[in-house]
Every structure is written in C-alpha cells, then in structure tokens.
Amino acid sequence: MGKFIPVALPSIGKKEQAYAADCLKTSWISSIGKYIDAFEKKFAAFCGVKHAVACSNGTVSLHAALLAAGIKPGDEVIVPALTFIATANAVVYCGAKPVFADCEPDTWNIAPASIEKLITKKTRAVIAVHLYGHPADMAPILRIARKHKLILIEDAAEAHGAEYRGKRVGSIGDIGVFSFFGNKIITTGEGGMVVTNSASLANKVRMLKGQGMNPKRKYWFPIIGYNYRMTNIEAAIGLAQLERAPSLLRKRRVIAGWYYKHLKKARNLILPVEKKWARNVFWMFTVVLKDGSRAGRDKVMKGMHKAGIETRPVFYPMHVLPPYRKKGISLPVTERVARNGINLPTYTDITEKDVAYICKTLVKLTEIR
Numbered sequence: 001m002g003k004f005i006p007v008a009l010p011s012i013g014k015k016e017q018a019y020a021a022d023c024l025k026t027s028w029i030s031s032i033g034k035y036i037d038a039f040e041k042k043f044a045a046f047c048g049v050k051h052a053v054a055c056s057n058g059t060v061s062l063h064a065a066l067l068a069a070g071i072k073p074g075d076e077v078i079v080p081a082l083t084f085i086a087t088a089n090a091v092v093y094c095g096a097k098p099v100f101a102d103c104e105p106d107t108w109n110i111a112p113a114s115i116e117k118l119i120t121k122k123t124r125a126v127i128a129v130h131l132y133g134h135p136a137d138m139a140p141i142l143r144i145a146r147k148h149k150l151i152l153i154e155d156a157a158e159a160h161g162a163e164y165r166g167k168r169v170g171s172i173g174d175i176g177v178f179s180f181f182g183n184k185i186i187t188t189g190e191g192g193m194v195v196t197n198s199a200s201l202a203n204k205v206r207m208l209k210g211q212g213m214n215p216k217r218k219y220w221f222p223i224i225g226y227n228y229r230m231t232n233i234e235a236a237i238g239l240a241q242l243e244r245a246p247s248l249l250r251k252r253r254v255i256a257g258w259y260y261k262h263l264k265k266a267r268n269l270i271l272p273v274e275k276k277w278a279r280n281v282f283w284m285f286t287v288v289l290k291d292g293s294r295a296g297r298d299k300v301m302k303g304m305h306k307a308g309i310e311t312r313p314v315f316y317p318m319h320v321l322p323p324y325r326k327k328g329i330s331l332p333v334t335e336r337v338a339r340n341g342i343n344l345p346t347y348t349d350i351t352e353k354d355v356a357y358i359c360k361t362l363v364k365l366t367e368i369r
C-alpha cells in the first residue's frame with residue numbers, strides 16, 4: 001500500500017538549482033539574460049541547426065512558427081489526427097484549418113500515403129509530429145511537401161534528441177518546434193523553442209515573440225506580435241537540462257530496455273518499435289492492447305491505478321474531440337491505436353524494480369480471461 005508510480009516526473013538536479021539561483025541572486029529574472037542566449041545557442045547545436053528561438057511554451061512556438069511560415073486565414077494545414085491538441089489549435093490560432101491525416105500502424109506517426117490524398121488548392125503546410133519519441137518517416141513526407149510546395153513543420157515536442165537517418169529531429173523540415181513542459185524529456189517548467197536553418201524564418205519568429213518590434217529600431221512595431229518570451233530563469237533550468245541531455249537520453253533507452261525485457265512474454269500487447277532508420281528517445285513507453293484482448297483499455301488503466309500505477313490513455317484523435325468533430329471522417333488506424341493505447345510511466349528516476357512491477361501488473365490485467 002501507499003505505492004504510487006507517476007506517469008512522468010521531471011529530473012531536477014544540483015545544476016538546475018544552481019543556475020536558477022544565479023538568476024535570482026543577480027536579479028536577471030525576466031526575459032533578457034545570459035542563460036537565454038546560452039540555451040538558444042546550445043539547443044541549436046543540439047539539433048544541428050543554425051538558429052533557435054526560445055518561447056514561453058510549445059504551443060505558442062507552434063503558433064509563431066506557423067505565422068512565420070506565412071500561414072493565413074483560410075489556409076489548410078495537414079496534421080496527424082493522433083497528436084496532442086496543441087498541434088491543431090496552433091493552426092486555428094492562425095485562422096487556418098487543420099486537416100487530419102491517419103497514422104502508420106507501427107510508429108503511430110503521420111502516414112505519408114494519407115497526406116497526399118488530403119492536399120487541396122488551399123493546402124499550405126504539413127505538420128509532422130514525432131509522437132512519443134519516435135521520428136516520423138521524414139523522407140517521403142519531405143518529398144510530398146517539395147512536390148506540392150508545402151511548408152514542412154516538425155512538431156518535435158515529444159522527441160528531443162530523436163534521430164531520423166542520423167539527423168536530429170527539428171532539423172529536417174523547414175522549421176521545428178519543441179516543448180519544455182514539465183513532463184517532456186528536457187524541461188524548463190513551461191517553455192518552448194523554434195529551430196530552423198533559415199535566418200529569415202528565425203528573424204520572423206524573434207519579431208513575433210517580442211510584440212513585433214523591429215530588432216534594429218527599438219519601439220518601432222511594423223507588425224502585430226505577441227509576448228511569447230521565455231524567462232532567463234526558465235532558460236537557466238533548460239541549459240542545465242541540456243548539459244545533462246546525454247545522460248537523460250541514455251536513461252530513456254535503458255528504461256525502454258527494461259520494458260522490452262519484462263514485457264517479452266506479453267501476448268496481448270503491441271510494443272513500440274524502433275525503425276531501422278530511427279533513433280527512438282522513448283518519451284513515453286507506450287503499449288497498444290491487441291484487439292480482442294480480455295479487458296478493455298479503460299478497465300486495464302483502472303486496474304493499474306488500483307495497483308498504484310499512473311498511466312495515460314493515448315491521445316483522443318483530433319477528429320473525435322468536440323472542437324474538431326466532423327461526421328464522415330474515418331481514420332481507422334488512428335482510431336484503433338487511440339482506443340487501445342496506454343502510456344506507461346517513463347521518467348529518469350524510475351527503477352527497474354518499478355518497471356518490473358508495472359509490467360507484472362499489466363500482464364496480469366491483460367492476460368487473464
């Protein structure tokens with residue numbers, strides 16, 4: 001009794017505390033300061049891109065990225081139906097319309113074959129989401145985007161450090177977006193980043209996040225912008241996290257290894273994959289119940305909860321949520337994964353003993369008839 005294993009937990013060490021304390025001691029607590037600059041530089045290098053612009057969270061980073069890419073009212077943007085709602089909401093903030101694509105049965109990422117069918121005269125961009133830490137299949141998506149002159153945006157909020165054919169996610173499309181929310185692989189509490197190799201896109205994002213001010217003429221505002229700035233304290237925490245990134249990323253794979261080992265004999269579960277061309281960073285180790293397994297997904301989650309284990313359902317598909325509900329759309333793969341998927345606890349300080357206990361409980365709940 002009394003055992004509780006959360007689904008996610010940030011790993012805050014001495015370094016994060018020291019850097020944040022330095023901001024407080026020196027009173028550099030607002031959105032200017034050395035940690036902002038250092039975090040942006042180091043994050044650009046981490047992704048292998050030329051520019052990184054820090055923002056206040058992942059959602060507004062997406063919004064700024066879409067605006068910088070020129071998304072306007074009436075435009076259509078193709079996004080996967082299986083994602084966190086922020087991906088679709090950011091499109092709506094621009095007055096544009098998200099159009100939902102189906103996903104691949106194994107990686108659960110946007111299916112290239114599903115994209116091409118949705119392209120109309122109004123389509124301006126595609127957002128590829130690297131779901132739960134596994135990169136989307138970028139080469140065919142990039143080919144479709146180039147052929148139809150669409151902007152390709154990567155929503156890498158769940159995949160810091162993941163690689164597609166040796167390239168870090170965020171560096172492959174035209175513009176990439178990250179989140180540093182408390183449950184993400186690298187966190188600043190709340191925070192986000194836009195990355196790109198294009199100086200022009202980076203400058204536009206920088207203007208948009210700072211009320212639209214001309215960087216060369218103080219208090220001259222050529223456009224309407226926003227206050228989407230990150231604080232120096234958040235960046236200080238982020239810099240410390242980034243300096244620890246190699247060990248944070250290594251640990252995620254160790255945890256995934258424990259899950260694979262302890263779920264080897266689970267007959268009613270589909271386990272996450274790692275494609276030959278991918279390096280999965282396992283943001284959330286996710287399993288999908290096979291159709292026809294004994295208990296439904298929600299019943300399994302209830303059983304896990306009773307055993308002191310927090311889990312999460314895989315995202316509800318966008319096209320079934322009230323703001324986006326639409327009759328007549330059927331995305332069968334997305335619907336099956338969403339109906340049967342469970343995110344299991346995945347965080348730096350989890351132990352193999354905890355993982356073994358989670359797996360034993362899960363197998364028991366899914367195997368008995």
Ligand SMILES: *Cc1c(COP(=O)(O)O)cnc(C)c1O
Nearest residue numbers: 057058059084086157179180181
């Ligand atoms: C977390 C997340 C976001 C939004 O990030 P916030 O920092 O919470 O605003 C966007 N897209 C995906 C796929 C996410 O998981």
